[in-house]
Amino acid sequence: NAGVTQTPKFQVLKTGQSMTLQCAQDMNHEYMSWYRQDPGMGLRLIHYSVGAGITDQGEVPNGYNVSRSTTEDFPLRLLSAAPSQTSVYFCASSYDSTSGYTFGSGTRLTVV
Amino acid sequence: SQQGEEDPQALSIQEGENATMNCSYKTSINNLQWYRQNSGRGLVHLILIRSNEREKHSGRLRVTLDTSKKSSSLLITASRAADTASYFCATIGGSNYKLTFGKGTLLTVNP
Numbered sequence: 001n002a003g004v005t006q007t008p009k010f011q012v013l014k015t016g017q018s019m020t021l022q023c024a025q026d027m028n029h030e031y032m033s034w035y036r037q038d039p040g041m042g043l044r045l046i047h048y049s050v051g052a053g054i055t056d057q058g059e060v061p062n063g064y065n066v067s068r069s070t071t072e073d074f075p076l077r078l079l080s081a082a083p084s085q086t087s088v089y090f091c092a093s094s095y096d097s098t099s100g101y102t103f104g105s106g107t108r109l110t111v112v
Numbered sequence: 113s114q115q116g117e118e119d120p121q122a123l124s125i126q127e128g129e130n131a132t133m134n135c136s137y138k139t140s141i142n143n144l145q146w147y148r149q150n151s152g153r154g155l156v157h158l159i160l161i162r163s164n165e166r167e168k169h170s171g172r173l174r175v176t177l178d179t180s181k182k183s184s185s186l187l188i189t190a191s192r193a194a195d196t197a198s199y200f201c202a203t204i205g206g207s208n209y210k211l212t213f214g215k216g217t218l219l220t221v222n223p
Contacts, residue, residue, distance in 0.1 A: 004154075031209065033211060035213070041215065042200060042213050042214055042215035042216050043200065043202075044213075045211070048209070048211075050209050059212070090154060090155065094211075097204050098142070098143060098160075098162070099160070100159075100160050101145075101155075101157060101211060102157070103156070103157075105153065106153075106154055
């Protein structure tokens with residue numbers, strides 16, 4: 001039982017490049033979310049999903065896209081990387097809105 | 113905007129003492145959750161309290177919720193050096209399914 005798996009763990013991008021952060025869970029959780037964590041800012045919600053085919057925006061969605069074609073996977077796409085997107089990104093999943101979330105170990109992204 | 117706000121931002125205590133962290137939030141909630149994050153790691157879910165509950169216990173953790181004041185507290189009893197971490201409160205609103213976090217309290221437990 002792997003839980004929530006995020007890849008890659010580290011990534012350096014040049015400004016303007018695009019990339020996809022991968023997130024997969026094997027717990028059959030319906031709810032999945034992406035957060036970014038910056039010093040002094042806590043965790044801010046980027047996008048979330050309450051089931052396959054359903055996604056919605058969080059607090060800071062600009063510059064990011066998501067899709068949820070399967071229950072297991074919830075990739076986060078950076079369309080055109082900017083230095084302001086330098087951050088640690090966490091994916092999390094939950095069975096439903098009355099359950100706690102399980103977090104991945106994070107992706108540390110640097111945009112130069 | 114972020115829903116929860118933890119207080120204090122940082123707390124330093126001696127091993128064996130109790131640690132209390134507070135969380136205030138702005139809008140109605142379905143439930144409130146507390147998480148721990150060790151430096152450089154992902155978050156770990158500690159405890160969830162529903163809006164119709166006032167107190168909940170789990171091992172050395174005690175959580176209270178006052179919906180009239182829109183506040184919660186997390187008490188860690190008999191703290192250990194291994195409790196050193198950041199602690200976050202997070203809420204799920206009454207009308208949506210977003211889990212939104214505060215900025216956290218950094219707890220340092222000195223041996």
